Structures are given as structure tokens and as C-alpha cells.
Amino acid sequence: MSVIRADTAIVGGGLMGCWTALMLRRRDPAHRVVVLEKGVVGAQASGVNFGNLRIQGRHPGQLPLAIRAAAIWERLGEFVGEDCEFDATGHLYAARDAAEEVAKAEKTAREAAAHGVPATLLDRAGLAARWPWLKGFRMASWSARDAVANPRLVTPAVARAARAAGTDIREATRVVGAAQANGRFLVEVAGGDTVEAGQLVNVAGAWAPEIAGWFGEGAPVVPAGPPQFVTDAVPYFMRPSVQAVDGSVIARQTRQGQVVVAGYPRGASDPIANRAPVDARRTLAAMGHLVRAVPRLRGAAVVRVWSGIEAYLPDMLPVIGPSGTTQGLFHAFGFCGHGFQLGPGVGAVLADLVLLGRSETPLSLFPITRFAAGEVAQAEQFRREFDARSLAQAGIAQTGIAQTGIAQVGLRQPGQEA
């Protein structure tokens, strides 16, 4: 049994944990950082996601963070020494004829432009002229700065860079408890070792509420993921990624020719059994939507389906910032399916908080304390996507999040009925 001493201990070796470690070491090479990962780095949501680096279509309160992240993605090679298939393909947020879809596309373009993200509205003729393979859309918000990258490559590359910069990254190291004594964190890992650190960063993804719970706070996380599939390779033609406003089509083509597809609604996943099942009916429906939007893909065969375990919160906004109970503890989780793009920005913000105690990036919408107050309203998208079963699995009463106290929040325990 040994004691490992660090300035900052990070729980979770996903994208957020690895970027935080890299940013801390780049900014202060004397700062001792240890990352504790129960499995291998980037194997959870960070490694299985769709790979969209979309700035547009976010809550306006997230745009400053997304823009900070985009600036880092655009210099990825400089940070990690490899491009991880980063490609500024642009992104189309496309509306069919329904008036509310058109209004959403217009709002998306307007909000992006208001934050300096170049987004333009294209009508049916404009879409047909540029992307004749795309069918059935009346209007789209076109964001040329949006990009994609290969999630399987990114987190391991960031972890390698963080290690090269001096981070101690420990895989197969599950954190089983943590407490603060005399201003120092004592973090217990399975097997008996202890990490002693001045600051603790909780970036444990869908498992993060468990860590927050050890410090008397929580958040009503629903673990879920969008169903995804990939086709066999077809000749490359599909340059921007495409997202239908109603979520029925979210697709991009890799340079190697495979088409990666995601679709809403998301399905519940199980962070205890480590399972993210995909309902075959959703895959079939998504195939139909895809072929109607991109008829050229009619002959493409689906070769693999999967999903992942991501933390969703009722207001569809993440938790990012200091603990409400414990000095020196910081949380960042609950990215609601949007965290891949935010990753480097979150790492930079957490490094700000750890090293300076504040960040220039606005975080006022993301405090963990908003749940303790019990007044968090469910976002319309959350209500639409998560059925009673998903909410019950997450221990959230369907009658309203306002009644969900910390005692009810958190993860189902092993063996407990779903």
C-alpha cells in the first residue's frame, strides 16, 4: 500500500480528464498531476462518440466555451502532435418543411452569428446547388467552422501528450472513496493505494455523481446515449456533416468512405453493468431516414451498431465549476451529448480554476449547486427524449425534477432493481 502525492488528482481518464492534465502541465510544468482511470483512457463516451465538433446549435450560454474549444481543436497538432483525423468539414443543421423546424434553423444561425461564429442560412436552391446529394430539406444553417475528428484517436493522443508533459496517468485504477482532511484530499483507489492531493477534479462522466456524493452534493444524471451505426465504405462525397433539425438524421462520412450515423431519441444505458444497448428498431428507422435524406447511400450496408454511456442533466447543460461544499474540488460532467467538441475548452477552464481559482470563460449557467436548490426546469429536448423508464433507472421521479433531492440523486447501486 503506497501513498502517491500530487498537487492535483483527476478522477476520470476520458477526454475531459486528459485535456485537463495536459493543460495543467503545459501551463505549470512543476504542477504534479495524477489521472486515475478505472479502465483505459478514452474507452467510454470519449472514445465511442459520433465525432462531431459542432459549435452551432448549442445553448448560447455554451458558445464562449465552445469557441474556446474550437480554437484549440484547430491547433490540435500543436497540442498533441497528431491530427486525429480532424477535418473542418462544416456542418449543416437542416430543416424540412415544418414551420417550427425552419424557425429552429433560423434561430441557430442567428445565435451562432451573434457570437461571431460564421453561420449562413441556405434555402432549397442554395442547398441543391452546393450539395445535390442532399434531399428533402427546405433550409439549413450552414456553419463552415464546424468540424469532425476521430474519437477513437483523440483521447489516447491527448493522454500520450499529457504523459509526455509529465502527467502520471494510471489506468485500471478505480477510485473507491475520497475525503478531505486538513485541506488535503485523500483519494482511495481499489487495491489499497491512496492518492494525497491539494485539489481534486471530478471528470468521471456518467459516474461523476458518485464522486460528488462523497462530498455531500449531487446532480440528477440520466445515463444514456444516442444509437449509432456505421456503414461499409462508399466513395467519398459527403463533405459536411448533416444534422436534421428533428434529430432523425445525424451523419458524416469519413475520408476512408464509411458513413457514421447517429439519431435521436437517445436510449438509456447502464453505467453499472457498463452496457449501452441499441434497440434494433431505432437502427432500422435511422437507416430509412438516412436514405431519404441521402438517396445515394441506398446500397450502403450497416456493419456495426453501438451507443455509449453519457451523462444527461434535465436542463441539458453540463456541470462545470467548483464544488458547492468543498474547497479545492472541481466538477465537470453531464455534457448531454455535446462534450466531445467542448473537451479542450473544458480542460483549459479546469486548468484556470485549479491554477488561478477563476476563469475568463463564463460558467455561470453550470454550477452544481443549481440542483441542490431543487428548481431546475427540464429542457424541452430532455422531456421529449427520456421516457419514464430511463428516468426511473436514473432514480429521477417523472413528476418533476423540482422534487428530486440529493438523497434520490445518483447512481443505482449494483444489484438494485432498475
Ligand SMILES: Cc1cc2nc3c(=O)[nH]c(=O)nc-3n(C[C@H](O)[C@H](O)[C@H](O)COP(=O)(O)OP(=O)(O)OC[C@H]3O[C@@H](n4cnc5c(N)ncnc54)[C@H](O)[C@@H]3O)c2cc1C
Ligand atoms: C454515442 C455518443 C455519441 C456522442 N456524440 C458526440 C458528438 O458527436 N459530439 C460531441 O460534442 N459530443 C458527443 N458525445 C458526448 C461526448 O462523447 C461526451 O460528452 C464526452 O466524451 C464526455 O467526456 P468525459 O471525459 O466527461 O467522460 P467519459 O469519456 O465517460 O470519461 C469519464 C471516465 O471516468 C472514468 N471513471 C468513472 N468513474 C471512475 C472511478 N470511480 N475511478 C476511476 N475512473 C472512473 C470512466 O471509466 C471514464 O473513462 C457523444 C456521446 C455518446 C455516448
